[in-house]
Amino acid sequence: MNTTELPDLKLLQLFDLLYDVRSVTRAAEQLGQSQPTVSIWLGRLREHLQDPLFIRTPGGMAPTPQADALIGPCREILESLRRFTAWEIAFDPATAKRRFRICMTDASHITLLPRMLAHVREHAPGIRLEAARIDGNTERALESGEADLAIGHVPWLGGGIYQQQLYMQDWICLANRRHPRLRAKLGLKQYRAESHVAITAGTGAQLLEQALTREHIERDVVLELPGFLGLGAIIRSTDLIATLPRHIGETLAEVNDLAIHTCPVPVDRFAVRQHWHARYHQEAGNRWLRAMVVQLFGNPT
The missing domain is CATH 3.40.190.10 (Periplasmic binding protein-like II)
Structure with a gap:
């Protein structure tokens, strides 16, 4: 056997098929090839394995002892290649740990x-x-x-x-439902006059600060928070206003029975996306x- 070079995949497929059908003609038909082509492939396989592999008899092409010994390893290789090309680690959410x-x-x-x-x-x-x-x-x-x-x-x-976009976010303002000075629409003049809670963390906060700078608005910030923990309770118990993305704002408003106002400052919308590595x-x-x-x-x- 020539150990320096592996046989072509088509030669292994021919060996597998010929072992079953015992006919070069029938093997050629099933492979979609001409009989001379299949005969050439068989010659190359015989040369590679240094054995006749199949001997012509009245009953068809009979395998040699070497062919009998090699058919098992050949079929293992072909099955491994089939599993390789269709490979995907199974994931069943109902049973996965x-x-x-x-x-x-x-x-x-x-x-x-x-x-x-x-x-x-x-x-x-x-x-x-x-x-x-x-x-x-x-x-x-x-x-x-x-x-x-x-x-x-x-x-x-x-x-x-x-990345894949999930939804867009715009901006709203939250206030106490019994805020002493807010009964209807929150206008820009009143927005400037009221006291605020500022959320300082996150890229969303950067968009808000950029908009305030662009509109030349300086808020009266009396409390800064690094996140949203406790914000709902603070708004519910004070006359402070918070400006925040709609998704978290509406959730806090529902849980804490807060009033939602349209943000009077034109703040850029932004997309919430999910991200994963290639x-x-x-x-x-x-x-x-x-x-x-x-x-x-x-x-x-």
Whole structure:
């Protein structure tokens, strides 16, 4: 046997077929080739394996002892190649045992995570979710597989990161329903005059600050918060105003019985997207996770 070169795949397929049909003519028909071509392939295979492999007899092409010995390994190779070309690690959410780590903002802890958890507990009880921060380490975590997904407004993520838009966010203002000076529409003049809570973290906060600078508006900020924890209770118990993205704003308003006002400042809308690394684009578990997020929150308009 020539050990320096592997036989072509088509020669192994011919060997497998010829062993069953015992006829060069029938093998040629099933392979869609001419009989002379198949005869040439058989000659090359005989030369490669240094054995006649099949001997012409009145009953057809009879395999030699060498062919009998090689048919098993040949079929193992072909089956391995078939599994290789159709390879995909199975992921059944109903039975899978796995942890998914999702980078998200604290606003998403309030608006997205409860629905995700409810869906997972119903449809994938063996799955464990872990929420992590979006920060300067997020891109590296997605690349290494330390994190599976990032959800939010993260325009600074670099190359190799796929993204899919989920929904658009505009801006609203929240106030106490019994605010002593707010009975109807919140106008720009009153917005300037009132005292505010400012959320200082996140790219959304940067968009708001850019809009305030562009419109030459300086708010009377009496409280700064690094996130949304406790914001609803503060608005409910004071006469302060908060300006924040609609999704988290409407959620806090419903939970805390707050009044929602149209934001009088023209702040740029932004897209909330899910992000994942190209290394895991075809990975079955990651695909399931992304499909779940789209099912729960997808609304690209």
